[in-house]
Amino acid sequence: MADPDHNRCRGKDRRRRTVAAGPAAEQRKIAACLTSLDALIAARGRKLAALAAHKKGLMQQLFPRPGESLPRLRFPEFREEGEWEERKAGALFANRRTKGEDGLPIYSVTMHDGMVRRDSFDRDFYDIEDAAGNKKVCKDDIAYNMMRMWQGACGVAPEDCLVSPAYIVLAPESGVLSKFFEYFFKLPESLLMLTSYSRGLTKDRLRLYYDDFAKMPIRTPGVAEQQRIAACLGSLDAALAAEAQALSALRTHKKGLMQQLFPAGEG
Known part of the structure; x- marks a missing residue:
């Protein structure tokens, strides 16, 4: 049973509360x-x-x-x-495996914002921080997260930098504009292809290794058209x-x- 004195006190409190209004x-x-x-x-x-x-x-x-x-x-x-030429991804990008160098900033690869400097995140990282334990990425390389590439986790390096050794670093061959291919890899159809070339028993375990990535067939135009599309x-x-x-x-x-x-x- 409710305490009548308690209810009376609550009623008085409500009556004492006022809302300022002009x-x-x-x-x-x-x-x-x-x-x-x-x-x-x-x-x-x-x-x-x-x-x-x-x-x-x-x-x-x-x-x-x-x-x-x-x-x-x-x-x-x-x-x-003419028609866009079909080429294997391995003919467009080499697998860069250069060890890190001191003095370079460390970047992370995100699904929506591409490559982002780690020091711009409002959190701490506890993995390898020394240069030798990371991979070097040259300006205009594409780095991708092998566990999340099927979701579009890739980006173009805006400068020479370092990334986690868990990432794959793609060095563009001559006549290849990385920014054009960054857009290409974000297409829904491309994500389906990237998924099909990834290995893993379940989606949360999928990994896209470079050797599998290199086998993917990709239609590509000349570099001038790549530049025009990327600029647009x-x-x-x-x-x-x-x-x-x-x-x-x-x-x-x-x-x-x-x-x-x-x-x-x-x-």
Whole structure:
């Protein structure tokens, strides 16, 4: 049975609590201000989603579908060029096995952001930190996580650096633009192929060794067309990053504004 004295105390506590509220006109003004910010945030969010969808659709057209030798969309200056040549991945990329050197930054490979400096992460790493225990990656090499390549965990090195010995380092051959192939490896069809060439009894144990990667057949255009496609998609990436930054700034602005528009709680 509930204690009547306890209930009376709770009732008194509720009556003592007050919510500060300005005049009705001020309330309406604040609500209108925040509603307009919500509308701006929603519009930015829609624009960001539309840009991401546009990039995804464009990538599907700029690369040939499985079993085809030409993309559905080609830049005007390359429409008279021949079919994309099928080559083995091992003819496009060599397996770099150079030991690390002192003084180089250590990078990690992520699924969504490519290669990222370890010192930019807000956490500690406890694996090998000495240079000799890591692999050297040269600028414009592609490094991939052999346990996560089937999910798109790869990236192009922005500078000479070091990576974990668990990674595979791909050194591009002449006429091979790494950034173009980084985009290629992110395609859904490519991820299926990367999965099929990986070894493991279950998905969480899949590993893509270089010798298996080297056997993959890949359609590729000349280096000039590779550069054109990579530049096009790179400009979309820059636009996406700018929109994401603008959206984040709007959300931060709204949060700060709300803290100023309402009285701070006491106690």
